[in-house]
Amino acid sequence: xxxxxxxxxxxxRAKSGLSHRHAGSVHAPDDEMAxxxxxxxxxRRNEGxxxxxxxxxxIIASDPEETSAFFxxxxxxxxxxxxxxxxxxxxxxx
Amino acid sequence: MTREEALLKYVLRLGDNALILAQxxxxxxxxxxxxxxxxxxxxxxxxxxxxxxxxYSLAGxxxxxGREEDDFAFQRDEREFCSFLLLExxxxxxxxxxxxxxxxxxxxxxxxxxxxxxxxxxLAAIAARAVKEIRYHQRHDSQWLTRLGDGTEExxxxxxxxxxxxxxxxxxxxxxxxxxDIVRDEFGGPDLGQIRETWQHNIAALLNEATLRMPGExxxxxxxxxxxxxxxxxxxxxxxxxxxRSYPGLRW
Numbered sequence: 001x002x003x004x005x006x007x008x009x010x011x012x013r014a015k016s017g018l019s020h021r022h023a024g025s026v027h028a029p030d031d032e033m034a035x036x037x038x039x040x041x042x043x044r045r046n047e048g049x050x051x052x053x054x055x056x057x058x059i060i061a062s063d064p065e066e067t068s069a070f071f072x073x074x075x076x077x078x079x080x081x082x083x084x085x086x087x088x089x090x091x092x093x094x
Numbered sequence: 095m096t097r098e099e100a101l102l103k104y105v106l107r108l109g110d111n112a113l114i115l116a117q118x119x120x121x122x123x124x125x126x127x128x129x130x131x132x133x134x135x136x137x138x139x140x141x142x143x144x145x146x147x148x149x150y151s152l153a154g155x156x157x158x159x160g161r162e163e164d165d166f167a168f169q170r171d172e173r174e175f176c177s178f179l180l181l182e183x184x185x186x187x188x189x190x191x192x193x194x195x196x197x198x199x200x201x202x203x204x205x206x207x208x209x210x211x212x213x214x215x216x217l218a219a220i221a222a223r224a225v226k227e228i229r230y231h232q233r234h235d236s237q238w239l240t241r242l243g244d245g246t247e248e249x250x251x252x253x254x255x256x257x258x259x260x261x262x263x264x265x266x267x268x269x270x271x272x273x274x275d276i277v278r279d280e281f282g283g284p285d286l287g288q289i290r291e292t293w294q295h296n297i298a299a300l301l302n303e304a305t306l307r308m309p310g311e312x313x314x315x316x317x318x319x320x321x322x323x324x325x326x327x328x329x330x331x332x333x334x335x336x337x338x339r340s341y342p343g344l345r346w
Binding site: 005026027028029030032033036037039040041044 | 128129130131133134137230233234237241
């Protein structure tokens, strides 16, 4: 049966204030059941307070073939990282 | 019957319902039609098993004779179990399992909601915790009922048959006896007449959504409150109790 069911990606918010993070995927016959399945499979051990599910086919993903064009130019631009500043003592969370 | 005796028996019945349904669902573990449904079923079985343990532990405290949860589960005979006939019915196909759960959960939730406000604080605490678990079961199982009813011609036919087959076991849930009366009057427990109305209303709405027909008035099978069971109960507890009967007191 599951080969006929579409795939959904599951995102879980671990606690209020954090963002949803990708947890994995489930098969399900429709959106509501996908939410149930995600709850049953990925939140058994108190992992979350909120779930998003989205049909995997609705995700627009970058093409691995284009990795060099997409991401490598940024590697040469170290000045985009704020690594040239001295951080004053006592400043946290940077 | 004193109010204490009635409360003890009532709590044991709650434990029996939870345990027998847990045992049925446990029998499905590793047989799920889908990985995701497998997980859901095992979660639900564990929820019911956990509830049975809490009810039996409380029964042990109320009785005060040193019996523990395992004694109630494994050392009692068929006629001492007062679980609903509905719950011991075989798992059958997926639709049978879903229909059985749906019919019971629509009763069990209002029962627990009432008990969460009863005057026995330990029972109220267990009920408040359990009802959260069952609300999710009900959501899951009701959604499946809708999809099977409103799915293909075959799924519609099969789930309608499941409902028709199980319907005769639904009547006894609302047929209270002295114990139900005492728990209602002395401890602020559930009013079965009210629960019946809620149940009929909610089941009618669900079946309507699922394009299913509500089975008509018919003869209802009874027995739970006096410990009478259908032919499926003996094999069920034989399997469940085998280890403790063969090796009494055995522990992990």
